[in-house]
Amino acid sequence: MRDLEDTVIGVVGASGAVGRHAAHALRSLSHARLILGARRTDPLRALADELGGLVEVAPVDVDSPESLEAFCHRCDVVLNCAGPSYRILDRVAVAALAAGADYVDVTGDTPVYDRLAGSPAAEGHRVLLSAGVLPGLSALLPRWFARRHGLREMTVHAGGLERCTGAAAADLLLSLPGADAAEAVFGHPLSAWRDGAVVEGALRARDGTRAPHFPGVVFVQPFLTGEARRLADALGLHRLDWYNVHPGERTRAVLTAAVGRADHGSETVGRLRRAADLDLVGERPYYRLVYSLVDGAGTPHTLLARFTDSYRMTGRVGAATTMAVARGATPTGVHHAADVLEPEPAVTALFEGDEDAVLHLWQGAATADPEEGAL
Numbered sequence: 001m002r003d004l005e006d007t008v009i010g011v012v013g014a015s016g017a018v019g020r021h022a023a024h025a026l027r028s029l030s031h032a033r034l035i036l037g038a039r040r041t042d043p044l045r046a047l048a049d050e051l052g053g054l055v056e057v058a059p060v061d062v063d064s065p066e067s068l069e070a071f072c073h074r075c076d077v078v079l080n081c082a083g084p085s086y087r088i089l090d091r092v093a094v095a096a097l098a099a100g101a102d103y104v105d106v107t108g109d110t111p112v113y114d115r116l117a118g119s120p121a122a123e124g125h126r127v128l129l130s131a132g133v134l135p136g137l138s139a140l141l142p143r144w145f146a147r148r149h150g151l152r153e154m155t156v157h158a159g160g161l162e163r164c165t166g167a168a169a170a171d172l173l174l175s176l177p178g179a180d181a182a183e184a185v186f187g188h189p190l191s192a193w194r195d196g197a198v199v200e201g202a203l204r205a206r207d208g209t210r211a212p213h214f215p216g217v218v219f220v221q222p223f224l225t226g227e228a229r230r231l232a233d234a235l236g237l238h239r240l241d242w243y244n245v246h247p248g249e250r251t252r253a254v255l256t257a258a259v260g261r262a263d264h265g266s267e268t269v270g271r272l273r274r275a276a277d278l279d280l281v282g283e284r285p286y287y288r289l290v291y292s293l294v295d296g297a298g299t300p301h302t303l304l305a306r307f308t309d310s311y312r313m314t315g316r317v318g319a320a321t322t323m324a325v326a327r328g329a330t331p332t333g334v335h336h337a338a339d340v341l342e343p344e345p346a347v348t349a350l351f352e353g354d355e356d357a358v359l360h361l362w363q364g365a366a367t368a369d370p371e372e373g374a375l
């Protein structure tokens with residue numbers, strides 16, 4: 001186990017919406033030396049001033065193998081917060097492992113796992129992928145519930161009203177039916193899990209509908225992520241339905257127009273970002289993960305996680321996962337964070353003492369048509 005005081009943690013994409021929160025969370029969790037990386041150094045210097053302590057700034061470009069190599073050689077653990085994930089894939093991970101560093105990715109998921117699993121470069125190292133909100137916390141919460149009560153079935157509604165960065169927009173567009181990036185696909189639109197198998201086309205996207213514990217009308221888009229499928233398989237679920245929820249009116253218009261179109265270039269990304277900004281005018285941002293669960297005894301429960309900023313929560317999950325790796329508290333090899341983090345302490349650390357993050361669990365089904373403001 002490393003002495004954390006001597007540990008060097010490099011954050012790639014540290015100046016981004018996720019990265020800056022990850023850096024703040026890392027600073028509050030440890031005295032480790034931080035190296036903040038991205039292409040532009042001015043925003044990194046401003047962040048370093050905010051953080052204080054042992055912190056350096058280093059330019060790095062994930063499109064340049066030399067630059068990545070130089071960055072990773074200085075690190076014991078590399079946390080990747082740069083995106084879009086589907087474009088970067090395993091490039092940062094490969095450079096980190098070649099430099100002898102452990103690796104954490106706030107996204108990654110199946111496309112990166114498939115590239116790294118079984119690779120000799122990963123042997124003896126800790127590689128944890130999917131260490132954000134979705135993927136990440138989205139699987140950790142049902143695992144936490146299942147340890148307490150057992151779990152047979154679940155329906156999930158995940159989403160919110162918040163800004164959309166360029167990197168997140170590009171990744172989000174990949175979840176729409178018809179998206180064309182075969183090598184980076186991280187889930188299956190319209191599919192669901194039934195008794196041990198994926199059933200394609202089982203669910204329908206619906207616009208102008210209600211979703212449990214979301215205010216107003218929304219666009220619900222079924223998307224069986226690789227994570228959801230793994231979870232259903234690992235927990236032996238009879239049924240799993242997963243919906244991404246988009247409440248913003250302008251965002252809904254951009255997304256419904258993009259469904260079925262294969263090529264989501266920078267123009268669609270720009271439209272999605274502007275739409276999210278306009279949807280937020282005069283509104284308070286929020287993000288929710290709403291789980292309708294049936295426990296091992298057949299009793300329905302509702303589990304609801306809410307926070308105001310999924311980018312901030314992603315940074316916190318990424319930082320907590322990085323600290324677990326730095327402490328040597330996770331197994332070696334390539335894993336998804338939710339599969340190896342201990343659910344009870346991890347969930348407690350993320351929700352206790354944070355005014356912005358609230359977790360509710362109650363017996364009874366989630367109501368499809370809740371009163372506005374009931375939460």
Ligand SMILES: NC(=O)c1ccc[n+]([C@@H]2O[C@H](COP(=O)([O-])OP(=O)(O)OC[C@H]3O[C@@H](n4cnc5c(N)ncnc54)[C@H](OP(=O)(O)O)[C@@H]3O)[C@@H](O)[C@H]2O)c1
Nearest residue numbers: 013015016017018039040061062083085132133134165167
């Ligand atoms: N798991 C989850 O729940 C979750 C939630 C939110 C976001 N995400 C994912 O997290 C990733 C980052 O999202 P974000 O919203 O933080 O994006 P963002 O605000 O656009 O930030 C991107 C960061 O990466 C840096 N960057 C971009 N291109 C780079 C390159 N070629 N080389 C080095 N650094 C580069 C940027 O700085 P420079 O431009 O100066 O290089 C910036 O620091 C995305 O893949 C997104 O999908 C995951």
